[in-house]
Amino acid sequence: MSLQNPVFIPGPTNMPDAIRKACDLPTIDHRSPAFARLFRPAVEGVRRVLRMAGGEVIVLPATGTGGWEAAVTNTLSPGDHVLAARYGMFSQRWIDLCRRHGLQVEVLETPWGQGAPADRIEAALRADTGGRIKAVLATHNETATGVRSDIAGIRGAMDRAGHGALLFVDGVSSIASMPFEMAEWGVDIAVAGSQKGFMLPAGLAILGVSDKALAAMETARLPRCYFDFRDMLKAYAAGGYPYTPAAGLIAGLARSVEMLEDEGLPAVYARHARLAEGVRRAVAGWGLRPCAATPDLCSDTVTAVVVPPGCNGTDLVALAARKYGVAFGVGLGEVAGKVFRIGHLGMLTEVLVLSGLATAEMCMADLGWPVQLGSGVAAAQEFYRGSVPGMALAAE
Numbered sequence: 001m002s003l004q005n006p007v008f009i010p011g012p013t014n015m016p017d018a019i020r021k022a023c024d025l026p027t028i029d030h031r032s033p034a035f036a037r038l039f040r041p042a043v044e045g046v047r048r049v050l051r052m053a054g055g056e057v058i059v060l061p062a063t064g065t066g067g068w069e070a071a072v073t074n075t076l077s078p079g080d081h082v083l084a085a086r087y088g089m090f091s092q093r094w095i096d097l098c099r100r101h102g103l104q105v106e107v108l109e110t111p112w113g114q115g116a117p118a119d120r121i122e123a124a125l126r127a128d129t130g131g132r133i134k135a136v137l138a139t140h141n142e143t144a145t146g147v148r149s150d151i152a153g154i155r156g157a158m159d160r161a162g163h164g165a166l167l168f169v170d171g172v173s174s175i176a177s178m179p180f181e182m183a184e185w186g187v188d189i190a191v192a193g194s195q196k197g198f199m200l201p202a203g204l205a206i207l208g209v210s211d212k213a214l215a216a217m218e219t220a221r222l223p224r225c226y227f228d229f230r231d232m233l234k235a236y237a238a239g240g241y242p243y244t245p246a247a248g249l250i251a252g253l254a255r256s257v258e259m260l261e262d263e264g265l266p267a268v269y270a271r272h273a274r275l276a277e278g279v280r281r282a283v284a285g286w287g288l289r290p291c292a293a294t295p296d297l298c299s300d301t302v303t304a305v306v307v308p309p310g311c312n313g314t315d316l317v318a319l320a321a322r323k324y325g326v327a328f329g330v331g332l333g334e335v336a337g338k339v340f341r342i343g344h345l346g347m348l349t350e351v352l353v354l355s356g357l358a359t360a361e362m363c364m365a366d367l368g369w370p371v372q373l374g375s376g377v378a379a380a381q382e383f384y385r386g387s388v389p390g391m392a393l394a395a396e
C-alpha cells in the first residue's frame with residue numbers, strides 16, 4: 001500500500017489534514033471544564049447532522065459494531081422479537097449480534113442487491129397482532145452490495161401497520177455522506193461510526209437516540225455496563241463522561257462537523273451523488289453493472305461492481321494493492337469474488353475518483369479482463385466535466 005494514494009474502500013475513509021490535526025491534542029483532564037468545552041460542540045454538531053428533534057446523542061469509544069450492540073442492549077429484553085431483513089453482510093452481522101444477545105430475530109430473506117422490503121415489513125408487522133416485535137432493524141446503506149434502502153418508506157410501512165416497534169437504523173456508511181433525516185423518518189436509534197462519513201480514525205460509535213428509545217431504556221433488561229446509556233447521560237449532564245473518553249477523537253469529531261457544515265450538508269450530499277454517478281457511468285463504460293438491482297437502489301457512497309464471468313474481484317483488489325498501492329474493497333459473504341467495491345465517500349473529489357477509476361482499469365487490463373483502457377475513465381470524465389460546480393462558483 002502507498003501512503004500517498006487515497007483509499008477507495010468504503011471505510012475507513014481518507015482523512016483530511018485538518019481533522020488529523022484536530023485529533024492531535026495534549027492530554028486533558030476529562031473531569032475539568034476543558035473536556036465539556038470539547039465535547040459539547042461535537043454532540044451538538046452530530047445532532048444537526050442527524051437532523052434530530054429531541055432525544056440524545058451518545059458517543060461511545062467503539063466502532064459501528066459497538067453501536068449496534070449499544071442500540072439493542074439499551075432498549076430490549078431477553079427473548080424480545082426484532083424484525084430485520086437480510087440483504088448483505090452488514091445486515092447479516094447485526095442479525096447475528098442480536099441472536100447472540102438472546103433476541104428472537106424474525107428474518108426477511110432478501111436477495112443481495114435489493115434493499116429492505118417495506119411491503120414485507122408492513123405485512124410482518126400486521127401479522128404481529130400480539131405486539132411481540134419490539135424493534136425493526138434496517139441497514140440504510142448496505143456496504144457489501146452498494147445498496148441504499150428507503151428509510152422513510154419503512155417508517156411509512158410501520159405507520160400503516162399501526163405498529164409501535166422501535167426503528168433502529170444502521171447509518172454507518174451513509175450518515176454524513178447521504179441525506180439522513182432522523183426526526184422526519186421517525187428513527188429511534190441511528191448508528192454511525194467515526195471512520196466513514198465523518199472522515200476520522202476508527203474509534204467512536206456515534207448514536208442518535210430518540211425520546212421513545214430513551215423511554216424503552218428504563219425498562220430494558222438486556223445486560224449492559226460499558227455501553228449503558230444511563231451512565232452516559234448522567235455523566236453528560238455533569239459535563240463529564242463515565243470513564244476516560246477518547247478526547248482526541250472527540251475533538252476531531254467537532255472539527256469534522258465544522259468541515260461538513262462549512263461545505264454545507266446539501267453540498268456534501270450533492271458531491272457524493274455526483275461522485276457516485278461518475279463511478280456508475282464508468283462501470284457502464286466498462287460494460288459491467290453494479291450489484292444494486294436497480295438504479296434507484298444504487299448507493300452514493302460505495303459501488304459493488306459485478307465482475308465479468310470467469311473473473312474474480314478479489315484478484316483485482318489484491319493486484320491494485322500489490323502493484324499500484326491502491327485499496328479497493330473485496331466482495332464479502334455471498335458476493336465474495338463476484339464483485340469488487342469502490343468506496344467513494346468522505347473527503348474525495350472528482351479528480352481523486354478519476355485516479356481510482358483509472359487504477360481499476362489498469363488492473364482489469366493487467367488481469368486480462370475484457371475491458372478497454374479508458375472506457376470507464378472517459379465516461380466519468382464526460383459526466384464530471386458537465387456536472388462539477390467548479391471552485392470559482394463554490395467561492396462566490
Ligand SMILES: *Cc1c(COP(=O)(O)O)cnc(C)c1O
Binds near residue numbers: 066
Ligand atoms: C462499516 C460498517 C459497520 C460497522 O463496522 P465497524 O467496523 O464495527 O465500524 C456497520 N454497518 C455498516 C453498514 C458499515 O458499513
